[in-house]
Amino acid sequence: MNFLVEQSKRLELIEAILKRYLPKETGEQKTVIEAMNYSVLAGGKRLRPMLMLESFRMFGGTDKVIEPFMAAIEMIHTYSLVHDDLPAMDNDEYRRGKKTTHAAYGEAMGILAGDGLLNYAFETACTAFSSVEEENGQKGLSEINAGYRRIAKALEILGKKAGIYGMIGGQTADIEAADRQIGEDLLDFIFELKTSALIEASMMIGAVLAGAPEKDVEKIEQAASKIGRAFQIQDDILDVTGSVAVLGKPVHSDEKNNKPTYVTMYGLSQAAKDVDTLSRQAMEILQTFEHRNLFLEELVLSLINRKK
Amino acid sequence: MNFLVEQSKRLELIEAILKRYLPKETGEQKTVIEAMNYSVLAGGKRLRPMLMLESFRMFGGTDKVIEPFMAAIEMIHTYSLVHDDLPAMDNDEYRRGKKTTHAAYGEAMGILAGDGLLNYAFETACTAFSSVEEENGQKGLSEINAGYRRIAKALEILGKKAGIYGMIGGQTADIEAADRQIGEDLLDFIFELKTSALIEASMMIGAVLAGAPEKDVEKIEQAASKIGRAFQIQDDILDVTGSVAVLGKPVHSDEKNNKPTYVTMYGLSQAAKDVDTLSRQAMEILQTFEHRNLFLEELVLSLINRKK
Numbered sequence: 135m136n137f138l139v140e141q142s143k144r145l146e147l148i149e150a151i152l153k154r155y156l157p158k159e160t161g162e163q164k165t166v167i168e169a170m171n172y173s174v175l176a177g178g179k180r181l182r183p184m185l186m187l188e189s190f191r192m193f194g195g196t197d198k199v200i201e202p203f204m205a206a207i208e209m210i211h212t213y214s215l216v217h218d219d220l221p222a223m224d225n226d227e228y229r230r231g232k233k234t235t236h237a238a239y240g241e242a243m244g245i246l247a248g249d250g251l252l253n254y255a256f257e258t259a260c261t262a263f264s265s266v267e268e269e270n271g272q273k274g275l276s277e278i279n280a281g282y283r284r285i286a287k288a289l290e291i292l293g294k295k296a297g298i299y300g301m302i303g304g305q306t307a308d309i310e311a312a313d314r315q316i317g318e319d320l321l322d323f324i325f326e327l328k329t330s331a332l333i334e335a336s337m338m339i340g341a342v343l344a345g346a347p348e349k350d351v352e353k354i355e356q357a358a359s360k361i362g363r364a365f366q367i368q369d370d371i372l373d374v375t376g377s378v379a380v381l382g383k384p385v386h387s388d389e390k391n392n393k394p395t396y397v398t399m400y401g402l403s404q405a406a407k408d409v410d411t412l413s414r415q416a417m418e419i420l421q422t423f424e425h426r427n428l429f430l431e432e433l434v435l436s437l438i439n440r441k442k
Numbered sequence: 443m444n445f446l447v448e449q450s451k452r453l454e455l456i457e458a459i460l461k462r463y464l465p466k467e468t469g470e471q472k473t474v475i476e477a478m479n480y481s482v483l484a485g486g487k488r489l490r491p492m493l494m495l496e497s498f499r500m501f502g503g504t505d506k507v508i509e510p511f512m513a514a515i516e517m518i519h520t521y522s523l524v525h526d527d528l529p530a531m532d533n534d535e536y537r538r539g540k541k542t543t544h545a546a547y548g549e550a551m552g553i554l555a556g557d558g559l560l561n562y563a564f565e566t567a568c569t570a571f572s573s574v575e576e577e578n579g580q581k582g583l584s585e586i587n588a589g590y591r592r593i594a595k596a597l598e599i600l601g602k603k604a605g606i607y608g609m610i611g612g613q614t615a616d617i618e619a620a621d622r623q624i625g626e627d628l629l630d631f632i633f634e635l636k637t638s639a640l641i642e643a644s645m646m647i648g649a650v651l652a653g654a655p656e657k658d659v660e661k662i663e664q665a666a667s668k669i670g671r672a673f674q675i676q677d678d679i680l681d682v683t684g685s686v687a688v689l690g691k692p693v694h695s696d697e698k699n700n701k702p703t704y705v706t707m708y709g710l711s712q713a714a715k716d717v718d719t720l721s722r723q724a725m726e727i728l729q730t731f732e733h734r735n736l737f738l739e740e741l742v743l744s745l746i747n748r749k750k
Contacts (some may be wrong), residue, residue, distance in 0.1 A: 162631050165618060170606070217557060221530075222549035241530035242617050245553065249525060249607045252557065253445035256564045263594040270663030275583040283589035286571040289597075293565035296479070298558045303471030309550050323470050441703060 137432045144187065144429075148180045148204065155205035155258050169239040169247035170254070174212045177230050181437060182207045182336040185361075185430070189340030189354060192427035199265050199281075203288060203339050206259040211332055212249035212295050218305065220244055228308075252296075259289055269296075288339045295335035304328025313392045321394060329369075330362025350423060357419035364412035364438045367405050370395040374402065376442060413438040447738045452495065452737075456488045456512065463513035463566050477547040477555035482520045485538050489745060490515045490644040493669075493738070497648030497662060500735035507573050507589075511596060511647050514567040518604050519640055521559035524549070526613065528552055538592040560604075567597055588653075596647045603643035610635025621700045629707060636678075638670025645669075658731060672720035672746045675713050678703040682710065684750060721746040 156174060159167045183204035190200045219226040219234040220241065223418055227237045236244025266281035267273070274282075304327025311320060337358040341351045374397050396405050412433060420431055464482060467475045468584060491512035498508045527534040527542040529550065535545045544552025574589035575581070576627050581589075602608055613634025619628060645666040649659045704713050728739055 157606060161611065162628060163606055163635070166610060166614040167606055213557075217553055220553060222553060243614075245525055245528060245530060246610060246614055246617070247561065248557070249521075250610045252560055253605035254602060257605055259600070260594065260597050260601055263598070267591075279586050279590065280582060282587070282594070283575075286568065286590070286593075289568050290565070290571070293561060293568055297561035297565055298465060298471050298475055301563060302474060302554060303469065303557055306474040306551075306554055307470040309554070320470060327471070339566060405719045437675040 135428060135432075137429070137436065140274070140317035141184075141433065141436075144184055145180060148183050148187070148208075151183070151201050152180075152205055152208060155202060157254065165239065165243060165441070166246045166250050169235055169243045170250050172238060173216050173235045173247055173251065174209060176232050178208075178212075179437075180208060182211050182276050182332055184433065185358075186332060186336040186340040188427055188430035188433065189337040190344045191340075192423060192425055192430060193341050193344035193346040194351070194425070195340065195344030197265070197284070199262050200340065200343050202258045202260075202262045203292070203343065206255040206292065207332065207336050207339070209251045209258065209302075210292070213248040213255070214301055214305070214332075216244055216248040216251065223309070225397055230309070240426075255296075256289075256292075259292060261300045262288070263408065284343055284345065288342050291338050291342065292337050296330040297432035298340065300327055308393065314394075316394050318399065321396065321399060325363050325366045325396075326359065327368040330359045333362040334358040353419055358410045360416040360419075361434055364409045364416070367396045367409050367412070368438055368440060370397045371405050371409070372440075372442065373397070373400065409438055443736060443740075445737070445744065448737050449741065449744075450490075451652070452492055453488060456491050456495070456516075459491070459509050460488075460513055460516060463510060464479075465562065473547070473551060474554045474558050476544055477551045478558050479522050480546060481543045481555060481559065482517060483652075484540050486520075487745075488516060488589070490519055490640055492741065493641060493666075493684070494644040494648040496735055496738035496741065498536055498652045499648075499729060500733055501652035501658070501737060503648065503652030505573070507570050507593070507650065508651050510566045510570045511600070511651065514563040514600065515640065515644050515647070517559045517563035517566065518609075518672040521556040521563070522613070522640075524556040524559065526550055531617070532728070540571045563604075564597075564600075567600060572598070591638050592651055592653065595650050599643050599646050599650065603639040603646075608635055608639035608643070612639065616701065619702055622702075624702050626707065629702060629704065633671050633674045633704075636666065637674040638667045641670040641673070642666040652690040661727055661730065665724045668720045668724040668727075669742055672717045672724070675704045675717050675720070676746055676748060679710065679713050680748075680750065681705070717746055 152174060156171050157167050159171065161167075164385070170441060196386060215229065216235045218224050219229060220236055226234055228234060234244075235247050239247065262285045263282070265277055266285065296302070298306070304324050307320065308328055309323045311324065335357050337354045338351050341354045346354070373395065376394050396408075400408070416434060419432060420426070443720050460482060465475050467479065469475075480711055494512050494515060495508060523537065524543045526532050527537060528544055534542055536542060541554075542636065543555050547555065570593045571590070574586055604610070606614070612632050615628065615632045619632065642663050645662045646659050649662045654662070681703065704716075708716070724742060725739060726735070728742070
């Protein structure tokens, strides 16, 4: 397997899915739709939909029910960036070398585009229900009910991990941590909710929609939690050691906002060690399932060890 | 029937449901939860959950499946006010005589509380799925299937009417209309999406969850559209003729923001006439259903003819 070739194949698939699910830019509300699409299509690693797809495949999933959820998780990730960049939040004018949404469309449209994306994420995920009864009588009732049950469970996970018991909760704690001395427990809480939660949602939803048993969904949640932490610690490392050219955003941007980071708390060498430990632990969990997904394993390692 | 007595009974029920579904104020994310609950509990007519409940009852609904959706629609209505009040939007410091959320908790928390409410609305609505299979084998498979289908449909309506093809779309057009000359068509579009959409969602979801046939759901959508328009025109009338003491917000607040209103476009007397026509048309539709709901009819009239 050539990892980079395989990765670019998946990236192409994901971009096509995103474009298919994004709303058309028409009507009197066109501006907010343009701002939404601008935000989603501004680029990114598409990490979350890719992890979702690969987790789905690892548990034997093959059908299209996963696609609206792949689009939805990327919309949620994107809206969180759009609102995070607002003047009242991190006040960032550039992201990935492009103007942020509020910088390009004005602050009011930045707020509405974020709201629009969050709402549209749930709308999009709900379209998965239409696939349950699509085959027109070819399925038995208990199979149909199992289909509904899986999508309902996936929606529940999406909502919980994106909301106040997930990402929004982490952002709240993160904002309140600025300009303060915080302890290790609180930094841990912030990493878990702000970064890991959506990665957990991605991988869990993949597993649930493929029909994985509950104990496997729990294990995938644990693996994803570790992947998210390692990813965030690496982010903090890169914030110190990277360069503007490579990262597409100012280095030391967290320091600028007086936010505590893993590196300021533990030092660079301990941070690097912990990334290593967490990624090894995540790998071990992934290798306990009946089927391995070698691409998923390489993907996780590449994310954790990334240089940008 | 004593309308005011009946209304206050329902209000009590709705307040109890809201309190039951609002998140507990604990954890490191406590501040955002406090801000969310502050916003929802700041008062209001609870118009949308009340219309939902009465539409549900009119079509014979009796069980608890409606409750999470009643809470969800009020959370969505509330988040829209929270974001609408932000400095980059309408910049309002007071609403219903109380500090707006961003004025009380700061702008960042105002953004996050709005996001939190929107997300939590979908989380809350999704809990309705748990009621489908609750009776532990007492229901047949096709009954379970019908339960899933109804909730899926209700979620679809909620998403569409709250999002860019509903409320958010209306807000976008509304913001862009400020400081501009706009035509009757665009004002119509704004009223339909910004105000009617959520009222349509309320009444349609009530009907769908009670198992109403599709043609009745379409009729209830038409009635709700007219109710929403009449309600919004009345709002514009009150904005000119009301007083701060009665409204709890500054009079002429729309004029302050240079927003076109129905009154500036058509004049007071035509506006009053149109409220009348629309409410009569809505009543006529409501009276075509098999069962009438006299409380619902009185409620609609009281909203449309309200003095505050």
